[in-house]
Amino acid sequence: MMRLIALAIIVGTTAVVSSAGADVARGGPGTALAIGFALIAASLTGELFERLRLPRISGYLMFGVACGPYASAILTPSMARELQVINGLAIALIAFIAGLEINFVRLRPQLRAMLTMGAVLVVLMWLSLTLLFFVTWPWLPVAPELTGPARFALAGLLATVTVSFSPTVSIAVITESRARGPLTELVLALVVLADLMLILLFTLSMETVRFALGSSQAGHGLLSGLAWEIFGSFAFGSVVGAFFALYLRYVGREITVMLLAVSVVLSQVGAALAFEPLLAALGAGLVVENIAPPEGDALRVAVERGALPVLVLFFAAAGANLHLGALASVGLLALVVAAVRLVLIRLSAQAGARLAGLHGEVPALAWMGLVSQAGVTLGLAILILAEFPEWGGRLYALIVAMIALHEMVGPILFRAALVRAGEVGRMDHPQPGEHLAVAAGPATS
Numbered sequence: 001m002m003r004l005i006a007l008a009i010i011v012g013t014t015a016v017v018s019s020a021g022a023d024v025a026r027g028g029p030g031t032a033l034a035i036g037f038a039l040i041a042a043s044l045t046g047e048l049f050e051r052l053r054l055p056r057i058s059g060y061l062m063f064g065v066a067c068g069p070y071a072s073a074i075l076t077p078s079m080a081r082e083l084q085v086i087n088g089l090a091i092a093l094i095a096f097i098a099g100l101e102i103n104f105v106r107l108r109p110q111l112r113a114m115l116t117m118g119a120v121l122v123v124l125m126w127l128s129l130t131l132l133f134f135v136t137w138p139w140l141p142v143a144p145e146l147t148g149p150a151r152f153a154l155a156g157l158l159a160t161v162t163v164s165f166s167p168t169v170s171i172a173v174i175t176e177s178r179a180r181g182p183l184t185e186l187v188l189a190l191v192v193l194a195d196l197m198l199i200l201l202f203t204l205s206m207e208t209v210r211f212a213l214g215s216s217q218a219g220h221g222l223l224s225g226l227a228w229e230i231f232g233s234f235a236f237g238s239v240v241g242a243f244f245a246l247y248l249r250y251v252g253r254e255i256t257v258m259l260l261a262v263s264v265v266l267s268q269v270g271a272a273l274a275f276e277p278l279l280a281a282l283g284a285g286l287v288v289e290n291i292a293p294p295e296g297d298a299l300r301v302a303v304e305r306g307a308l309p310v311l312v313l314f315f316a317a318a319g320a321n322l323h324l325g326a327l328a329s330v331g332l333l334a335l336v337v338a339a340v341r342l343v344l345i346r347l348s349a350q351a352g353a354r355l356a357g358l359h360g361e362v363p364a365l366a367w368m369g370l371v372s373q374a375g376v377t378l379g380l381a382i383l384i385l386a387e388f389p390e391w392g393g394r395l396y397a398l399i400v401a402m403i404a405l406h407e408m409v410g411p412i413l414f415r416a417a418l419v420r421a422g423e424v425g426r427m428d429h430p431q432p433g434e435h436l437a438v439a440a441g442p443a444t445s
Helices: 002-022 029-051 056-067 077-101 104-139 148-163 167-177 182-212 219-250 255-272 277-290 298-320 324-329 331-356 361-369 375-387 389-420
Strands: none
Touching (some): 056 167, 077 255, 077 277, 148 331, 148 375, 167 298, 167 389, 182 219, 182 361, 182 375, 219 255, 255 277, 331 361, 361 389, 375 389
């Protein structure tokens, strides 16, 4: 009750101040008000959600939606944009944490099975959605007049964006739940693998659309740029991770500050060099965990201290910037596509697990960690809109509406899966024998 009262007081005070004209230019008092308000009120909302056995990040998202410019407008449009100043840092920090959770020695017995399951999952979903969109294309509000190869190319592009998952949201749920175990490791492996596959698939799909619409460009530059983005990002992150590992081993002071500084380097310097911050930060975390693992709990404590405020601001900003207007305009279609995607995730994950020889409760629950969509999906939609403005705007509205639905449902489903698997709140590494069940004989479908 006290938290509800405190939340009401904070929201009411901020609403009065905001309506009095605190929304000013970038860097002014409006920014400070937005950040301070989001940190306190969103944290309280997250605690209330946790008492209801729901993910904290769902509370942060709901706070952003309810107080954002598309609902109550306590956070005005420019204040909502100012909150996004934390986005690059948040993505880098979350991906770095993901890298710290992937230990190849521990995963080696089931790594091949994980890769097989992930590949089957992505391929089955992409083929199914491409065929479905091609057949139903005349009823989709994108470019219904297209036929033949052009329709097939656009159906494949839309399928690629629809398939995409959200490593950021999945990792954030794991972090705030303090979860660790076989399900956590399997979902991490699947979302990271899928992210890499879908970056390549999106690049090829865009080139196919250009060719089908008669605007194809030279593909060599595209492929070299893709190689730079993927392999260069991992190389850059590995170098940063190696220096951070040396710092942990030989200095080991003010680790929280250094962790945030490393995340800034990965997000800002990496972006300036055209690297993908998500991949660079993942590579840094992998190096720290697998090549120079820290001793003791200092890094874990630093992660817990540094991650909380960053997660609060990141997901509050995501909620505040969700375009509810897009959801209202194409909401029914987005709901149908989201439902189809949910069914395909479950069926494809089951098929992938069977082909990989995985059995038991953990593979059966893994699909619940793959529902969320967020920054990666939105970024792909923005690229489409920038290159094909004549029909990209309609596709963008549909994708934003799906993201809004998946951001709300995905974290709740994933936390429910972690609770069923008994992995919430576990800080210890899995004991020997606690891993995915892999069939002894050859996998059968």
